[in-house]
Amino acid sequence: MxxxxxxxxxxxxxxxxxxxxxxxxxxxxxxxxxxxxxxxxxxxxxxxxxxxxxxxxxxxxxxxxxxxxxxxxxxxxxxxxxxxxxxxxxxxxxxxxxxxxxxxxxxxxxxxxxxxxxxxxxxxxxxxxxxxxxxxxxxxxxxxxxxxxxxAGVTTYRGLKRAALKPGAHVAIIGCGGLGQMAVQYCRAMGFRPIAVDLDPGKLELATRLGAVATVQADETDVPQKLRDIAGEAGLRAAVVVAPAPSAFTQAIAAISPGGAVIFIALPAKTRDYLPISISDMANHEKRLIGSNVxxxxxxxxxxxxxxxxxxxxxxxxxxxxxxxxxxxxxxxxxxxxxxxxxxx
Ligand SMILES: [Zn+2]
Ligand SMILES: [Zn+2]
Known part of the structure; x- marks a missing residue:
């Protein structure tokens, strides 16, 4: 042949x-x-x-x-x-x-x-x-x-690794498609508590089967507050953004606790590739933005x-x-x- x-x-x-x-x-x-x-x-x-x-x-x-x-x-x-x-x-x-x-x-x-x-x-x-x-x-x-x-696996793994989280950390997984379902599983394997966020109830159900400790409908009002409520006193230590909408990144930055990390993975279309970010929120709360490229x-x-x-x-x-x-x-x-x-x- x-x-x-x-x-x-x-x-x-x-x-x-x-x-x-x-x-x-x-x-x-x-x-x-x-x-x-x-x-x-x-x-x-x-x-x-x-x-x-x-x-x-x-x-x-x-x-x-x-x-x-x-x-x-x-x-x-x-x-x-x-x-x-x-x-x-x-x-x-x-x-x-x-x-x-x-x-x-x-x-x-x-x-x-x-x-x-x-x-x-x-x-x-x-x-x-x-x-x-x-x-x-x-x-x-x-x-x-x-x-x-x-x-999908190595990309989400590297993002989580670079965030240097402690065992038990609550981590929002924003977007539960192919990458998100990997992120949920890697979170569990690494000792974290994944909270799944998506518009599609079917994807949230799958995320729960794969180990998500809680789910949030992405079209609910005040998603960041819901995430903070679920994470409780220890706070939301990280958010993995695998949905390409700029609003998903904005919600993630708002939701994480001081010192928390937002892991940038999803790639939006070029025309929607920019975000308004509060400089004082970043500085005062020592928030971290982490890119992960495979x-x-x-x-x-x-x-x-x-x-x-x-x-x-x-x-x-x-x-x-x-x-x-x-x-x-x-x-x-x-x-x-x-x-x-x-x-x-
Ligand atoms: Zn790929
Ligand atoms: Zn080289």
């Missing part, structure tokens, strides 16, 4: 082209992976629709929640061995020698590479990835339910270990690769209760 099936972005906003290409050869330091599944992330919609401008690579195979098996090694690669089950996440490469990389902050390396953005992604039955950037997974993993850990390799390893030991899995629906365009459409319309995952034939 020399051909692979892939879904290819050929122009901004265009329907992905479903067709075949030659299976790529792994270059020095790279591995060839036979893809089992690839999760569909909202970032894929942003990339395909050109919300972030033209991607650095075009034509482009999107997808950055990849689980598969190593079937080929490029020059110089000794690990992972052929036959190893691995995950490929957004963080597809970094320079390794700049100040950010040396300090373990490769997510902000100026030369960082994004899988399915500046490197070919996983909407394909084969992918080439940098060997040093894949994560080894157990062979018997439930690939489809685990795939979202590789983006995760480093160490974050990914920790997020995977926590998922394996705490049993964190996503609520998913699978679709064959041939339905990649339908999957993106459903995300555009917000008609996805959990996470969509593409399966390869």
């Amino acid at each position: 020399t051909q692979m099936t892939r879904a290819l972005m050929t122009a901004i906003g265009a329907t992905l082209d479903l067709g075949c290409d030659a299976i790529p050869s792994p270059g020095p330091g790279e591995v060839l992976i036979r893809v089992a599944v690839c999760g569909v992330c909202h970032s894929d919609v942003h990339i395909v629709d050109g919300d972030w401008g033209a991607p650095p690579m075009m034509p482009l195979i999107p997808g950055h929640e990849v689980v598969g098996e190593v079937i080929g090694l490029g020059a110089g690669v000794t690990a992972p061995a052929i036959g190893t089950t691995v995950g490929v996440a957004w963080n597809g490469g970094a320079c390794g020698h700049c100040r950010a990389c040396l300090e373990g902050e490769e997510t902000i390396c100026a030369q960082s590479e994004g899988t399915g953005y500046s490197r070919p992604g996983g909407y394909a039955d084969h992918i080439v990835a940098r060997a040093a950037f894949v994560v080894v997974l157990p062979r018997d993993i439930d690939a489809a339910r685990f795939a979202p850990v590789l983006c 995760g480093t390799r160490v974050d990914l390893l920790e997020a995977v270990e926590l998922a394996l030991t705490a049993g964190i899995l996503a609520d998913i629906e699978t679709l064959p690769l041939q339905n990649a365009n339908e999957a993106l459409d459903r995300l555009r319309q917000g008609r996805v209760p959990g996470r969509l995952v593409l399966t390869m034939a």
Whole structure:
């Protein structure tokens, strides 16, 4: 077999082209992976629709929640061995020698590479990835339910980690879609008390099943006060914002206690990318705003270990690769209760 099936972005906003290409050869330091599944992330919609401008690579195979098996090694690669089950996440490469990389902050390396953005992604039955950037997974993993850990999982994990919270902390999860359901589970696994906020009662019900200690309807009046009431005397120590509406960020900043943190994860459309923030509220109450951009390799390893030991899995629906365009459409319309995952034939 020399051909692979892939879904290819050929122009901004265009329907992905479903067709075949030659299976790529792994270059020095790279591995060839036979893809089992690839999760569909909202970032894929942003990339395909050109919300972030033209991607650095075009034509482009999107997808950055990849689980598969190593079937080929490029020059110089000794690990992972052929036959190893691995995950490929957004963080597809970094320079390794700049100040950010040396300090373990490769997510902000100026030369960082994004899988399915500046490197070919996983909407394909084969992918080439940098060997040093894949994560080894157990062979018997439930690939489809685990795939979202590789983006939604690590992103929320890194945000919570950076907030440096104490055990028992109340944390609001604002938005309970694919990222939010991961955030609820990571909160529980890390010893925090997640409070779920969403407009959709179905998503709140799912959040409760996954471990939310309380829920708040996002259209209730004075959501910040409701959150403070639930958190009680210890206060709301953090809010993870995974809903892209600017009002969600405003509510989060208002709701957290002094010293609390708002974790910025959701990415609004460019036209709604700004927030009015009270400078005195920030200064007087020592509130913290924390950005979280997916995760480093160490974050990914920790997020995977926590998922394996705490049993964190996503609520998913699978679709064959041939339905990649339908999957993106459903995300555009917000008609996805959990996470969509593409399966390869
Ligand atoms: Zn993603
Ligand atoms: Zn670097």
